[in-house]
Amino acid sequence: MKEQWIAFQTLVRKEIIRILRIWTQTLLPPLVTQALYFIIFGKFIGSQVKAIHGVSYMSFIVPGIVMMAVINSAYGNVVSSFFGAKFQRNIEEMLVAPMKEWVIVAGFICGGIIRGLVVGALVFLMSCFFTHPTVYQISIVMVFMILTAAVFSLAALINGIFARNFDEVAIFQNFILVPLIYLGGVFYSILSLPPTWQNFSKLNPLLYMVNGFRYGFFGFSDVSVPFSTALLIVLTVVLWQVNIWLLKKGIGIKN
Amino acid sequence: MVAIEINNLVKTYKTGTKAVKGVDLTVAQGDFFALLGANGAGKTTIISILIGLVNKTSGTVKIFGHDIDREFDQAKRLMGVVPQEFNFNMFERVGDIVTIQAGFFGIDRTNALKSSEEVLKKVGLWEKRTAMARTLSGGMKRRLMIARALVHKPRMLILDEPTAGVDVQLRFGMWDYLRELNSQGVTVLLTTHYLEEVQQMCRNAAIIKEGEIVRLDSVRNLNKLIKQETYVIAVKKMQPLSGIESYHPVVVDEHTFEVNLNRDEQLNDLLIKLMEHGFDITDVHPKEQRLEKLFLSLL
Missing domain, CATH: 3.30.70.1560 (Alpha-L RNA-binding motif)
Known part of the structure; x- marks a missing residue:
């Protein structure tokens, strides 16, 4: 067990070194992008929008924009790191070592969570330049941030396992993840939508992540927070098991 | 003690290609053994199965008595692998690549750093420890892979065409180093299509053709077969x-x-x-x- 713990620490250290080595790709871009969201949606358009649940529009979008950065960073970190290791074949360094599958999964996921949390914290700090963000319940904020980063790190690992080229790395992120994020209530409350669209939106798991996270900031949510928490836990467990199974089978990494 | 014991090993790829067709092979501990064959004969598939990069279709494989179906982790601890192609992250530092590999084998950081220093000095790369791997010459990259394979002090070193595409000087240097390792008790298994390599270094060899062993003997006896x-x-x-x-x-x-x-x-x-x-x-x-x-x- 000690051997597996050391291997896990080594993989996490390797991931952190990677994040810091290429900080202009891993930490800087989300800050620039999210700053543009604050300026365009918060300042320019937000000034025309009335308060939501008594909160200014600029403050309302802070949790969503932070969560968007967390999701993109966690996902991007794991998929690029794992596929990069496959592409350069240094994934073999792990496969020839006596590392358990769960150690490989946990190591990559931790890398994703760490980058997600660091970027999320930086974006939150940046939001202080645009508004005075409040935190209603820090524990809820942390639980949603960590679980969401974990879910998307696990999803990214599946993407990385199956990806055969760089196009397949980007497909999920561009064509599924981004639309789900934008339609997940980052910039609006679904209560402002017609009932049909409200019901349609409830099929989007991102809605529960964004709203649970927003609850941690303001104490209100469009959906049930316990249900959102349970959904995140179930998704984490299921995706974890899928990853373990894929690695045990050697799918995408062994001939 | 037997280092490798392979019984009726079969590998059929999804494409239907039968790369290994019922191979039986035993390599004694301390041996310097060659798998000799033309390109596509099945050499790389066999060693990829031994080290866990390819799943076998059927058959049994034991490494120092550990069945890879039941005790693969124990078996992996005893093997160091030098693949044919460079398979490290070109953007990592030389020292990090070796130390990280030690960590993957469960060696704590203090000992990993010590062991990393030892093997890097041994292969003459200690001065390059802070250099990015991509800046190394081809010969240095190959030495880096040997250092990485040895960092956890394996009892057996497996090399897949270690001198393919390397210059004569480096080849001789590598031969000397492998002989030295073997004299220290490390079992060496290498695949090659350089017959000179087998004749100069190996004690025993198996000649593989189309996934089957067509001759298995000592290099001395194989030489005697020449009429x-x-x-x-x-x-x-x-x-x-x-x-x-x-x-x-x-x-x-x-x-x-x-x-x-x-x-x-x-x-x-x-x-x-x-x-x-x-x-x-x-x-x-x-x-x-x-x-x-x-x-x-x-x-």
Whole structure:
């Protein structure tokens, strides 16, 4: 067990070194992008929008924009790191070592969570330049941030396992993840939508992540927070098991 | 003690290609063993199964008594692997690559750093420890892979075509280093299609053809299988080749001719005869490597 713990620490250290080595790709871009969201949606358009649940529009979008950065960073970190290791074949360094599958999964996921949390914290700090963000319940904020980063790190690992080229790395992120994020209530409350669209939106798991996270900031949510928490836990467990199974089978990494 | 025990190993890829067709193989601890075969013969597939990069279709494999189906982790701890192609992250530092590999084998950071220093010094890369791997020359990259394979002090080193595409100087250097490791008790298994490599270094060899072992023996015995050998003899001045007709001499140019010796004939007897006939011999060497001849006859 000690051997597996050391291997896990080594993989996490390797991931952190990677994040810091290429900080202009891993930490800087989300800050620039999210700053543009604050300026365009918060300042320019937000000034025309009335308060939501008594909160200014600029403050309302802070949790969503932070969560968007967390999701993109966690996902991007794991998929690029794992596929990069496959592409350069240094994934073999792990496969020839006596590392358990769960150690490989946990190591990559931790890398994703760490980058997600660091970027999320930086974006939150940046939001202080645009508004005075409040935190209603820090524990809820942390639980949603960590679980969401974990879910998307696990999803990214599946993407990385199956990806055969760089196009397949980007497909999920561009064509599924981004639309789900934008339609997940980052910039609006679904209560402002017609009932049909409200019901349609409830099929989007991102809605529960964004709203649970927003609850941690303001104490209100469009959906049930316990249900959102349970959904995140179930998704984490299921995706974890899928990853373990894929690695045990050697799918995408062994001939 | 047996280092590798393979029984009826079969690998059929999803494409339907049967890369390994019921291979049985035993490699003793401390041996210097070669898997010899042409490209596509199945050598790399066999060692990829041993190290866990390819799932076998059927058969059993034991590494120092550990069945890879049940005790693969124990087996992996005893093996170091040097693949044919560079498979490290080109953007990582040399020292990090080796230390990280030690960590993956469960060696704590303090000991990993010590072991990393030891092997990097051994392969002459200690001065390059902070350099990015991509800045190394081809030879240095290959030495880096050897250092990485040795960092957890394995009992067996597996090398897949270690000298493919490397210059002569590096090849000889690598041979010396591998001999030294073997003399320290490390079992060495290598795949190669360089027959000279086998003849110079290995004690035992298996010749693989289309996924099957067609000959398994000591290199010495394999050499004995050669019935006839051709020698190239260089002389200062060509003389009439009378008196050595039984050796079927063939003149190549004005200073060189070739002769064929049967296994029961001694080269020295021929040389004495040539000197008696007034030949001033400047060089004698076999036309082909012995194994090369056998190899070609088997394929």
